[in-house]
Amino acid sequence: MKPLQEIMHNDETYYMNTFGKRNPVAFTHGEGMKLFDTEGKPYLDFFAGIAVNSLGYHHPALTKTIQQQAQKVLHTSSVFYIEQQARLAKLLVTNSCADRVFFCNSGAEANEGAIKLARKYFWNKGEPRPEFITLQSSFHGRTLATVSATGQEKYQKPYAPLVEKFIHVPINDIEAFRAQVTEKTAAVMLELIQGESGVHPIDPAYLAEVRNICDEKGILLIFDEVQTGVGRTGKLFCYENYGVEPDIFTLAKGLGGGVPIGALLAKEPFCAFEPGDHGTTFGGNPLSCACGICVIQELLEHGLIENAERTGAYFQAALKNISSPLIAEVRGMGLMIGVEMTAGIGKTVQKLLQEKGILAGAVGDKILRLVPPLIITEKEVDIFVTNLTAVLAELEKGV
Ligand SMILES: *Cc1c(COP(=O)(O)O)cnc(C)c1O
Numbered sequence: 001m002k003p004l005q006e007i008m009h010n011d012e013t014y015y016m017n018t019f020g021k022r023n024p025v026a027f028t029h030g031e032g033m034k035l036f037d038t039e040g041k042p043y044l045d046f047f048a049g050i051a052v053n054s055l056g057y058h059h060p061a062l063t064k065t066i067q068q069q070a071q072k073v074l075h076t077s078s079v080f081y082i083e084q085q086a087r088l089a090k091l092l093v094t095n096s097c098a099d100r101v102f103f104c105n106s107g108a109e110a111n112e113g114a115i116k117l118a119r120k121y122f123w124n125k126g127e128p129r130p131e132f133i134t135l136q137s138s139f140h141g142r143t144l145a146t147v148s149a150t151g152q153e154k155y156q157k158p159y160a161p162l163v164e165k166f167i168h169v170p171i172n173d174i175e176a177f178r179a180q181v182t183e184k185t186a187a188v189m190l191e192l193i194q195g196e197s198g199v200h201p202i203d204p205a206y207l208a209e210v211r212n213i214c215d216e217k218g219i220l221l222i223f224d225e226v227q228t229g230v231g232r233t234g235k236l237f238c239y240e241n242y243g244v245e246p247d248i249f250t251l252a253k254g255l256g257g258g259v260p261i262g263a264l265l266a267k268e269p270f271c272a273f274e275p276g277d278h279g280t281t282f283g284g285n286p287l288s289c290a291c292g293i294c295v296i297q298e299l300l301e302h303g304l305i306e307n308a309e310r311t312g313a314y315f316q317a318a319l320k321n322i323s324s325p326l327i328a329e330v331r332g333m334g335l336m337i338g339v340e341m342t343a344g345i346g347k348t349v350q351k352l353l354q355e356k357g358i359l360a361g362a363v364g365d366k367i368l369r370l371v372p373p374l375i376i377t378e379k380e381v382d383i384f385v386t387n388l389t390a391v392l393a394e395l396e397k398g399v
Contacts, residue, residue, distance in 0.1 A: 030057025103284030108141025199338025234309030234334030
């Protein structure tokens with residue numbers, strides 16, 4: 001049996017299938033922008049494990065960080081002070097609008113914490129507010145509260161009754177938003193660029209008005225920056241692109257460069273948790289925080305945020321330059337780019353690119369999602385564009 005066949009056999013026999021039919025490839029290792037599969041075939045990676053591998057593969061600083069930390073200690077418990085946790089907290093707070101941070105293990109857990117924090121804030125004031133407003137087509141995670149926050153019925157249906165009460169409004173429609181605001185509204189939770197539903201950026205004027213309404217009504221504004229955060233959009237945090245600050249925001253995907261870590265950040269008045277209110281066993285352990293420090297330092301000290309902005313702009317311009325009737329729209333910010341097709345060929349394009357040794361994400365059947373490592377250069381962008389142009393030309397002949 002070939003290695004891949006054995007992996008597939010064990011997976012299909014022993015693993016709970018929540019992924020449907022997986023892409024029949026398994027990777028053994030990577031280097032920079034490249035991944036290698038069990039047959040030794042190289043791929044240029046524009047997917048990055050869904051916007052996670054911000055430094056690419058086998059990054060020397062991150063590898064060294066993990067090796068050195070493994071030789072010291074991996075986990076101690078938040079019962080004790082943790083040097084790396086305190087350092088990463090300082091690094092994130094001094095580089096953001098937040099005053100404090102809490103570490104956890106994933107995006108869903110960070111958002112779950114944000115929802116609890118908003119509830120606790122109003123509970124402390126003696127005026128509990130039960131309602132949250134989120135967007136249709138949003139994605140906030142798979143725990144029961146975050147699935148309730150997620151504005152997509154397909155993720156919610158089997159889990160009724162959901163957590164009360166999340167109201168979903170259409171993106172960029174300020175009147176629809178205003179119509180749902182009541183004295184019971186605790187918080188609004190938004191992705192600044194909806195990732196999971198196909199790279200849909202929030203309109204700046206809409207966001208500014210949401211901020212105004214929140215200020216007027218004492219409603220907390222939460223940004224889910226699980227995907228947009230940590231340099232991806234050409235700023236350390238995407239809210240900097242908008243000039244609008246949240247009261248609470250969350251991070252996860254890119255923060256550990258592939259090592260699981262999530263973060264919940266808030267301005268001082270909204271740090272409503274008191275001892276015993278919230279917790280985690282693994283969250284903020286020395287290993288994940290050492291990796292977070294390494295990633296943030298690499299971004300800040302080696303120009304990777306500027307690279308996301310510059311190479312992202314180059315990438316978008318090059319994609320817009322492809323003259324194919326099959327491309328309807330190119331959108332996004334920095335290195336978070338969506339390419340919408342005019343026909344339901346997204347999955348086919350993804351497959352044909354993969355045959356040519358290029359990994360891209362597909363959302364639904366029409367949209368390609370490109371979220372490459374932040375170390376990408378123009379050379380790799382050119383390779384992508386050449387291959388996409390060739391794939392689209394093939395498909396145009398077939399149509
Ligand atoms: C991926 C994602 C999540 C969920 O993160 P997990 O680590 O999978 O729990 C939440 N919000 C957004 C915007 C995401 O992209």
